[in-house]
Amino acid sequence: MFIMRYLIGLFSEIVKLKRVKRTGWAREGVPDSESVADHGFGTAMLCCLIGEKLAVNKEKLLKMALIHDLAEIETGDIVSQRGTKITCSLKDKFKKEKAGMVRLFSKAQHSGEYVKLWLEFEEQKTREAIILKQIDKLEMAFQALDYENDVEPSKLNEFWEDAGTTIKEPFLIELFNELEKRRKNYKK
Numbered sequence: 001m002f003i004m005r006y007l008i009g010l011f012s013e014i015v016k017l018k019r020v021k022r023t024g025w026a027r028e029g030v031p032d033s034e035s036v037a038d039h040g041f042g043t044a045m046l047c048c049l050i051g052e053k054l055a056v057n058k059e060k061l062l063k064m065a066l067i068h069d070l071a072e073i074e075t076g077d078i079v080s081q082r083g084t085k086i087t088c089s090l091k092d093k094f095k096k097e098k099a100g101m102v103r104l105f106s107k108a109q110h111s112g113e114y115v116k117l118w119l120e121f122e123e124q125k126t127r128e129a130i131i132l133k134q135i136d137k138l139e140m141a142f143q144a145l146d147y148e149n150d151v152e153p154s155k156l157n158e159f160w161e162d163a164g165t166t167i168k169e170p171f172l173i174e175l176f177n178e179l180e181k182r183r184k185n186y187k188k
Contacts, residue, residue: 006107013104016073023077028155030147036072040065042139047132053171054131061128064117067101068132071118074100094122134172137163141179148183 017037025033034042044065051058069077075096098119105114121129141163144156160180167176 010104010107013073014070017070020072020077024159025143025147028151030150033147034143036069036077039139039143040069042143043068043132043136046135046139046142050135050171050175054169056128056131060117061132064121064128064132065135067114067118068121068136070104070114071097071100073104097122131169131172134167134169137166138172138176138179141176145179145183153183 015037017040018035020036022034022036022039044062047058047061047065051061054061075093101115101118120126121132124130124133140159144159144163147156160183163176164180167173
């Protein structure tokens, strides 16, 4: 019975991520902008579609993608970077998010695994973590391209700049460059 109650409680918390709006899009006036959960879905789908091409443990990459923003259930979407400019204390952001992850998974059967994967992503020391950070930014660029239908494209320049400075993996750079070409050829 405890496991059933716990799973219901845990997943009831996780679905709250669907209500947490991505701060940057909302700030730029994107109507009906995506939630953090929407972004997580897009990131996970990219991992599924291109993970094997990037010489990583695809299962680990996918799990990491699914949990990388879960702390935002507690903290909200804290914007730490606008373009290339750091906008908040990364140490404070990490501290708040770590506390959120520990609390969220405190009673989970495999709590150590989830918190460890999240820490691995945050520390950016493994290939999967480094690749996921880049895929995360690539997904943001895909979303920015879509949102150029809804707002003045120049309002989204910082998102493109952020993605462009983060993405270093050759295949991901190719994808990003193709998105930029489409942006330049884009007609409203």
